[in-house]
Amino acid sequence: MTQPIYLVGARGCGKTTVGVALAQALGCNFVDTDHYLLTSTKMSVADIVAQEGWEGFRRRESAALQSVTAPGTVIATGGGMVLAQSNRQFMREQGVVIYLRAPAQILASRLAAFPEEGQRPTLTGRSITDEIVEVLAAREALYNQVAHHVVDAARPPAEIVEAVLAALHTARAC
Ligand SMILES: Nc1ncnc2c1ncn2[C@@H]1O[C@H](COP(=O)(O)OP(=O)(O)OP(=O)(O)O)[C@@H](O)[C@H]1O
Numbered sequence: 001m002t003q004p005i006y007l008v009g010a011r012g013c014g015k016t017t018v019g020v021a022l023a024q025a026l027g028c029n030f031v032d033t034d035h036y037l038l039t040s041t042k043m044s045v046a047d048i049v050a051q052e053g054w055e056g057f058r059r060r061e062s063a064a065l066q067s068v069t070a071p072g073t074v075i076a077t078g079g080g081m082v083l084a085q086s087n088r089q090f091m092r093e094q095g096v097v098i099y100l101r102a103p104a105q106i107l108a109s110r111l112a113a114f115p116e117e118g119q120r121p122t123l124t125g126r127s128i129t130d131e132i133v134e135v136l137a138a139r140e141a142l143y144n145q146v147a148h149h150v151v152d153a154a155r156p157p158a159e160i161v162e163a164v165l166a167a168l169h170t171a172r173a174c
Pocket residue numbers: 009010011012013014015016017018034076077078079110111114119120153154155156157160
C-alpha cells in the first residue's frame with residue numbers, strides 16, 4: 001500500500017487509536033494532523049482556537065494535511081478535516097479514505113471517559129452528548145461523501161483494523 005490512507009470521522013471514533021495499530025499492521029508510517037499541529041506550533045487546539053478562532057485552526061489543519069501527506073503513511077485526521085471541500089477533494093485524489101463510523105452514544109461515552117479538553121475544546125458550548133449528536137448530524141453526509149470505505153468503529157480496535165485491512169484488500173507491507 002503506497003497511497004496514503006486517511007482516517008476520517010467524528011471525535012472519539014478512534015482515528016488516532018486505530019491509526020497507530022493499522023500503520024503497525026501495514027508496516028507504514030503513522031501521522032496525526034492534531035499531533036502534527038501540537039508539535040509544530042507548540043500550541044494545543046484550545047490554544048490555537050483561543051488565539052486565532054476556529055477559522056485559524058481550520059486554516060492550520062488544512063495546511064497540516066498537505067504537509068503530512070506522503071506515500072506509505074496512515075494519516076489520522078482531525079474530526080473536522082472534512083469540513084473544507086478542498087480537503088475532501090485532496091484526500092480522495094491523493095489516497096484511500098476510510099470513515100470510521102460509530103453512533104453518537106458510543107462516541108459520547110468514549111469522550112466523557114477521556115475528554116482531553118486541550119485537544120477537544122467545545123465546538124458548540126453544549127454538553128459532550130448534545131454536542132456529538134449535533135456535530136454528527138451536521139457532518140455525517142460529509143464523512144460518507146469523502147469515504148472510499150465506511151467501517152463500523154463501534155467495536156474493539158483490533159477488529160476495526162482487520163475490517164480496514166479487508167476493505168483495502170491487502171495486508172502487504174508498505
Ligand atoms: N474501538 C474503540 N473501542 C473503545 N475505545 C476506543 C476505541 N477507539 C478509541 N477509543 C478510545 O476513545 C478515545 C478517543 O479515541 P481517539 O483519540 O483515537 O479518537 P479520535 O477519532 O482520534 O478523536 P479526535 O477526533 O478527537 O482526534 C480514547 O480514549 C480511546 O482510547
